[in-house]
Amino acid sequence: MDPFDPAEDPRGFRRALGAFATGVTVVTADSPEGPVGITANSFASVSLDPPLVLWMPARDSARFALFERSEKFAIHVLHRDQREVCDAFTRDRAAFDGLDWAPDDDGVPRIAGCLARFECRHHATHEGGDHLIIVGRVVRAAAREGLPLLFQGGRFVSLHG
Numbered sequence: 001m002d003p004f005d006p007a008e009d010p011r012g013f014r015r016a017l018g019a020f021a022t023g024v025t026v027v028t029a030d031s032p033e034g035p036v037g038i039t040a041n042s043f044a045s046v047s048l049d050p051p052l053v054l055w056m057p058a059r060d061s062a063r064f065a066l067f068e069r070s071e072k073f074a075i076h077v078l079h080r081d082q083r084e085v086c087d088a089f090t091r092d093r094a095a096f097d098g099l100d101w102a103p104d105d106d107g108v109p110r111i112a113g114c115l116a117r118f119e120c121r122h123h124a125t126h127e128g129g130d131h132l133i134i135v136g137r138v139v140r141a142a143a144r145e146g147l148p149l150l151f152q153g154g155r156f157v158s159l160h161g
């Protein structure tokens with residue numbers, strides 16, 4: 001492993017970051033355009049007390065303004081069988097047609113079949129370079145047993161169990 005300066009080798013930097021295996025989430029919100037979603041692997045747990053989580057939308061995303069302003073949002077941890085849900089919200093922010101979902105009392109879409117869901121209220125945002133760090137306070141959580149969709153090295157990988 002030869003060390004390098006990420007500023008001089010952005011592709012190498014991206015490759016090195018991709019070594020870190022993550023789950024995959026879909027973040028949903030209500031918006032002036034109606035229900036929206038985005039596939040995101042930038043999810044992380046932050047704090048147990050108070051219950052805080054974070055995710056990071058890219059500033060150059062066409063969806064950025066919709067999520068930057070959302071006071072309420074839901075983060076869905078995808079099951080390994082939900083690759084289609086992942087792909088749909090990678091391509092299209094309004095990919096709800098044909099999906100099993102329903103709005104909660106605040107209009108935030110809840111997608112069925114996920115491993116876990118965190119219903120959040122805006123808590124804080126922090127500067128994060130070309131991304132924005134959005135911290136949510138979790139007001140309701142749900143989870144079930146199962147295997148996750150995993151992303152590593154720029155591709156989807158399987159856990160066997």
Ligand SMILES: Cc1cc2nc3c(=O)[nH]c(=O)nc-3n(C[C@H](O)[C@H](O)[C@H](O)COP(=O)(O)O)c2cc1C
Nearest residue numbers: 038039040041042056057058061062063089090151
């Ligand atoms: C596995 C995976 C993880 C992603 N994670 C993020 C993320 O954390 N933040 C983000 O802004 N976009 C992320 N994306 C990209 C968005 O899902 C989506 O493709 C992108 O926003 C499309 O561009 P648009 O918003 O301009 O339409 C991810 C895509 C994939 C496939």
